[in-house]
Amino acid sequence: MMKRQECLETLSLFRPTDGVVVTSMGSAAPWSRISSAPLDFYSVGSAMGHSADFAMGIALAQPNRPVWVFNGDGSMLMCLETLVTICQTPPPNLVLWVLQNDTYEVTGNQPVPGASKFCMTQLARGAGFGNVHELDSADSMKQQLPSILDQTGPIFVNLRIETGEEPAPKLDRPLREHTVEFRKELLKSSN
Amino acid sequence: MPPKVIARSSGADPAALRKRSARIVQALSDLGTTHVVGVPDNLTRYLYEMFDADHHVQVVPVCREGEAWAIASGLWVGGRQPVVVIQNTGFFESGDSLRGTAIEMGVPLIALMDYRGYGSLGKPDADSAASFFEPILNAWGFRYLFLEDSKEAQILKTALDKAFELNQPVAVLMR
Numbered sequence: 001m002m003k004r005q006e007c008l009e010t011l012s013l014f015r016p017t018d019g020v021v022v023t024s025m026g027s028a029a030p031w032s033r034i035s036s037a038p039l040d041f042y043s044v045g046s047a048m049g050h051s052a053d054f055a056m057g058i059a060l061a062q063p064n065r066p067v068w069v070f071n072g073d074g075s076m077l078m079c080l081e082t083l084v085t086i087c088q089t090p091p092p093n094l095v096l097w098v099l100q101n102d103t104y105e106v107t108g109n110q111p112v113p114g115a116s117k118f119c120m121t122q123l124a125r126g127a128g129f130g131n132v133h134e135l136d137s138a139d140s141m142k143q144q145l146p147s148i149l150d151q152t153g154p155i156f157v158n159l160r161i162e163t164g165e166e167p168a169p170k171l172d173r174p175l176r177e178h179t180v181e182f183r184k185e186l187l188k189s190s191n
Numbered sequence: 192m193p194p195k196v197i198a199r200s201s202g203a204d205p206a207a208l209r210k211r212s213a214r215i216v217q218a219l220s221d222l223g224t225t226h227v228v229g230v231p232d233n234l235t236r237y238l239y240e241m242f243d244a245d246h247h248v249q250v251v252p253v254c255r256e257g258e259a260w261a262i263a264s265g266l267w268v269g270g271r272q273p274v275v276v277i278q279n280t281g282f283f284e285s286g287d288s289l290r291g292t293a294i295e296m297g298v299p300l301i302a303l304m305d306y307r308g309y310g311s312l313g314k315p316d317a318d319s320a321a322s323f324f325e326p327i328l329n330a331w332g333f334r335y336l337f338l339e340d341s342k343e344a345q346i347l348k349t350a351l352d353k354a355f356e357l358n359q360p361v362a363v364l365m366r
Contacts, residue, residue: 041268047291050261053253054292057265057273060226060251081254085262089251176297176358183268190270 001160002137004099008034010138011070011097014145019066020058020186024051026105027070028169038185042178044169049078052086052096059091059153062190066093073100073120074112080123086154087128094154096124101161106168124156136160202310203234211340212237215303216245218344219274222301222351226251226266228259229276234305234365238276256281257288260360263300264292275302275360279324282362286331289360299354301347302362303338309366328362335362 008027012034015021020039023031024046032042041058043051055069076083076098086094102115124132131151135141136159148155171178215238219227228251231239242248253259256277263273277285282304293300308318328335334357336350347363354361 045291045295047257047261047288047295050257050288050292053258053261054265057228057262057267058269059265060249060262061266061269061271079258082258085251085253085258089249175295179268179296179298183270186268187270 001162004030004101004161004164004166006138007099007141007159007161008070010141010145011068013142014149015068016066018189019068020055020062022051022055022058022067022069024070024075025072025169026101026164026166027072027099029166031070039182039189041182042169042171044171045175046075049075050082051075052079053082055096056082056086056089056091056094058186059094060089062186063091063093065190066095067091068095068097070097070099072105073098073102074104076120077112077114077118080127083124083127083129083156090154092153095149096154096156098156098158099161100158101163103163105164105166109163120158121156124158129154129156131155132158134158134160200233208234209237211343212241214341214343215338215347216241218347219301220245220247221344222347223272224248224274225271226263226273227276228253228263228266228273230254230256230259230278230281231276232278232305232307234307235276235278235303238303256285260285260288260293264296264298267298267300268296273300275300276304277302278305278320279307280320283320283323283327289331293360297358298360299351299358300360301350301354302360304335304362304364306364306366324364333360333362335364338363338365 022041024043028042028044059067103109121132121134226249227242242250259275266273308321311317350361350363
């Protein structure tokens with residue numbers, strides 16, 4: 001397993017320059033310290049696990065642009081049906097990254113239901129994802145991501161990370177304001 | 192003696208429903224709808240069938256209604272004009288997603304909602320899906336209009352204009 005920081009720093013090396021990155025919960029604040037790209041969207045509340053489906057909507061709207069979403073395992077478990085929904089209308093430009101540490105970290109590291117019992121990659125395969133991967137170190141990410149990201153999406157990558165002490169995230173402005181700014185940037189660079 | 196289970200019917204005439212659905216599809220297409228997101232029910236099934244056959248609009252079926260608000264919000268952020276089509280029961284189910292995505296993000300869109308149980312209102316055995324519906328819409332500050340026969344185009348346009356004025360979803364209720 002790896003630390004979240006090295007996981008996100010490694011992901012940043014592979015981030016497509018024209019790509020959207022949607023982050024939520026435990027990944028939002030650490031990503032904001034690594035990246036200052038205008039196409040980062042911070043779905044900090046995530047509405048009880050709805051970042052992946054939100055990102056799916058962006059991916060369907062912008063089919064020529066890579067769209068990544070960093071979801072926590074707790075958030076993914078809250079909306080497992082979204083795995084099936086994504087596969088029903090599969091955006092080829094969507095990469096769903098799940099950062100799994102088996103806890104609800106931002107509320108104090110309570111174990112998620114099924115911690116150490118469920119298999120996230122099996123859930124993704126069972127939902128219909130064809131390209132499913134699991135990586136547990138920065139080295140394996142550096143080795144395998146070039147070929148993984150060459151695949152046609154939707155791609156599912158489970159990243160095994162250590163439990164940390166990340167607090168609940170909060171935006172420095174209203175979500176509505178962030179959404180308007182992000183949308184303007186996204187549509188400007190789509191022309 | 193256990194109860195007998197019988198079919199629930201909206202009481203709507205299928206032929207009239209198809210005609211109305213065709214008018215709704217035309218009106219939403221004229222308003223620039225690009226995607227229809229939601230879960231079909233007995234009243235909206237023809238809408239889904241007609242949109243499925245329309246290559247200008249993409250239908251995005253979801254497993255639970257909460258996903259509909261999130262996907263529709265992503266579509267709007269990405270420059271598209273989605274419509275959410277769900278039943279009132281799905282509205283109840285999807286509350287926090289609606290709050291945390293479309294409302295908090297300020298997404299202007301039409302939500303076409305089937306008012307299940309409307310005909311039972313005021314009766315002793317009123318469907319709670321109906322009796323809770325408008326009080327909850329009002330409690331959430333969710334603007335809504337009623338769809339009326341042969342005025343679909345006008346009502347849907349009014350709803351979309353209001354959604355853009357308020358920067359939030361506006362519901363159109365189907366009885």
